[in-house]
Amino acid sequence: MSTARAPGTRSAATTGTSAKKAATRKRGAKTRRPADRPDTGRGARRTGLLTAMLRIRRFEERCVELYSAAKIRGFVHLYIGEEAVAVGVNEALGPEDAVVSTYREHGHALARGIPAEAVMAEMHGRTTGCSGGRGGSMHLFDASRRFYGGNAIVAGGLPLAAGLALADRMRGQEHVTCCFFGDGAFAEGEFHETANLAALWNLPLLLVCENNLYAMGTGIERHEAQTDLAMRAASYGMVAWAVDGMDVEAVEDAARRATEAVRAGAGPHFLELRTYRFRAHSMYDPDRYRDRTEVEQWKGRDPIGRLTERMRENGELEDAELARIERQVTDEIDRAVDAAAEAPEEPVENLLRHVTSASISSAEVR
Amino acid sequence: MAGDGRPEERGTTYRQAMREALREALRSDDRVFLMGEDVGRYGGCFGVSLGLLEEFGPARVRDTPLSESGFVGAGIGAALAGMRPVVEVMTVNFSLLALDQILNNAATLLHMSGGQLPVPLVIRMTTGAGRQLGAQHSHSLEGWYAHIPGLRVLAPATVEDARHMLAPALADPDPVLIFEHVTLYNASGEIAPSTAPVDLDHAVTRRPGTDISLITYGGSLPKALAAADELATEGIDAEVIDLRTLRPLDDAAVTASVARTHRAVVIDEAWRTGSLAAEISARIAEEAFYELDAPVERVCSAEVPIPYARRLEEAALPQTADIVAAAHRTVG
Structure with missing residues (x-):
């Protein structure tokens, strides 16, 4: 049984507030071919994208091993297959911009620059983890990088993102808040409340919907009456379009255009990134609800494979260079795993720390 | 100013x-x-x-x-x-x-x-x-x-x-x-002209007394004070504690008052089951059990969605007469 549509994306622009605007968006929505880009530095840029995606892929493959070895526990939601989204979007963001993420956020965190060591230590529940061992896989935070989690309530991060954007706007700062969420969030009131509020107040918010076609085990045709998510977002009066989420350069291109517009004061923008997770929803999920051929078809569009192929065709990637990148990434993850295994666990005496600000420096709690 | x-x-x-x-x-x-x-x-x-x-x-x-x-x-x-x-x-x-x-x-x-x-x-x-x-x-x-x-x-x-x-x-x-x-x-x-900001960590004694502690907060405070006035006419000197802060609870203030009066009535407009009144009663039992001369009494709302009709609404809520009656049971 396959409830999801076949792989492939419509580069459909969506309805807007005026026909003229919609037409502009439609033209703009077409993915620029790589050939349209100036050649200068293209190879190096692609190498950067490839490295970032491979880091996430190999990190998560290692997570699977560590989970099987009971070094990591709890829920672990793998991003494998969706790496182009985190990496492409992050390319468009600056260090002063804010990011709000979901429980499937290893990729967002690593792309944002949170060291693999800090993420791995967090998953090991160690005191050196990016949330001090209190968050785990679903709750990665890094205030210094304006990475605001790691929200495990579907759509729960959206109102928060609107508030971050509101604060930046009230203080006249030209930052963008980028909020990731999945297709499942469209069924939650918090998505719609936030979309309305953001459009009403013209907030500098980039809404990034990772449409991987499943809300846990429920296919999008079974959870949304209208599956054209970009069109629905546009109904709030914001610019919205759908992008091939399996092509990191298409994602980057769309994210750059959206982010520039948001930064320039054009109000919230919405990107529907059509993507797919190659693995099950979580480590507990037997994945009985997806057709094998559907999964295999999408694996044929692996964003890492596609970029590698494109680079080879253009003579931008030698075998030796790919091997070097793989080695670099593997070394980084090896170091992260070793460091996490050796890192101290938080003493139980500190159990009540951080419940309130007053309890940060002492064990007292109210 | x-x-x-x-x-x-x-x-x-x-x-x-x-x-x-x-x-x-x-x-x-x-x-x-x-x-x-x-x-x-x-x-x-x-x-x-x-x-x-x-x-x-x-x-x-x-x-x-x-x-x-x-x-x-x-x-x-x-x-x-x-x-x-x-x-x-x-x-x-x-x-x-x-x-x-x-x-x-x-x-x-x-x-x-x-x-x-x-x-x-x-x-x-x-x-x-x-x-x-x-x-x-x-x-x-x-x-x-x-x-x-x-x-x-x-x-x-x-x-x-x-x-x-x-x-x-x-x-x-x-x-x-x-x-x-x-x-x-x-x-x-x-409002006193130069009042300092409220100390959010501590409850406040709204009326000192020696015979019984009426422990309450918010909208029930005026009712508790009225009950204390009524009890005074009978020669019962009630102390009224206003919790002010419901979390964190000022256990010390509650315990100290009970240690003075040896009797407590907790007044809370919420439903009785699983209420703040239940929490406060439990803490008194934990921390001041041997100070008590009588079981702690609670005055809470009736376990009913608050009705519209005036007579029903009034009957559902803690009233001054209910507090006085609870105090009487405690003083016995």
Whole structure:
């Protein structure tokens, strides 16, 4: 049984507030071919994208091993297959911009620059983890990088993102808040409340919907009456379009255009990134609800494979260079795993720390 | 003194006192802004923010759509980014639509992030019954919020507390919920010209006494004080403790009072089952059991959705006569 549509994306622009605007968006929505880009530095840029995606892929493959070895526990939601989204979007963001993420956020965190060591230590529940061992896989935070989690309530991060954007706007700062969420969030009131509020107040918010076609085990045709998510977002009066989420350069291109517009004061923008997770929803999920051929078809569009192929065709990637990148990434993850295994666990005496600000420096709690 | 040089009115209402507190906060700190349903042009559902839009403009007195989760969450996000939002939710019943944001984000982010993300947010809302508003506008659910680690929960019961609790609430680095009892808005009282900010960590003795402790908060305080007056005519000298802060509870004040009087009645407008009154009774049993000369009594609302009809509503709520009767049972 396959409830999801076949792989492939419509580069459909969506309805807007005026026909003229919609037409502009439609033209703009077409993915620029790589050939349209100036050649200068293209190879190096692609190498950067490839490295970032491979880091996430190999990190998560290692997570699977560590989970099987009971070094990591709890829920672990793998991003494998969706790496182009985190990496492409992050390319468009600056260090002063804010990011709000979901429980499937290893990729967002690593792309944002949170060291693999800090993420791995967090998953090991160690005191050196990016949330001090209190968050785990679903709750990665890094205030210094304006990475605001790691929200495990579907759509729960959206109102928060609107508030971050509101604060930046009230203080006249030209930052963008980028909020990731999945297709499942469209069924939650918090998505719609936030979309309305953001459009009403013209907030500098980039809404990034990772449409991987499943809300846990429920296919999008079974959870949304209208599956054209970009069109629905546009109904709030914001610019919205759908992008091939399996092509990191298409994602980057769309994210750059959206982010520039948001930064320039054009109000919230919405990107529907059509993507797919190659693995099950979580480590507990037997994945009985997806057709094998559907999964295999999408694996044929692996964003890492596609970029590698494109680079080879253009003579931008030698075998030796790919091997070097793989080695670099593997070394980084090896170091992260070793460091996490050796890192101290938080003493139980500190159990009540951080419940309130007053309890940060002492064990007292109210 | 008000900021414009006029002497602040000394005789004032709870509503005016709360408005003056908001005005002062907006004047003294650029990071403060007020946000909620009808807080701007309408002047606030209960008239608290009347005139503030004209004085501070629409960026700082923001009317929101009817999206409790959306604008409470936005308040949390703005607080994370360094602002000091005051979010008004019309009633505690409506706040249930924002419960996800209050519990899963506001109360949790500091801990879940390993101490990186404090949420300096104030959320104000009305609570309680007594105005025949029926079951969806009249409940007292502050006890639910007092259950949650990471929150501070306040219940200003007097005009002075309405005036002077907001500033320390805004100075708290963590989320603070302020519950304003709906029957108190028209209460009037005196405000001393140079009152210090309220100490949010401690309960206050509203009436000293030696024979029995009446422990209460918020909208039940006037009833407890009236009961104490009535008991005095019978020669029973009741002490009235106003908890002020429902989380963290000032156990020491409660225990000290019980150690003086050896008898306690807890008055709480919420339902009795699983209530703050239950919590306080348990703490007295844990910490002052051997001080007690009689079992702790509780006066709470009847276990019924608060009805509309006046006679039924009055019968559902703790009344002065109920408190007096409970005191009689205790004194025996």
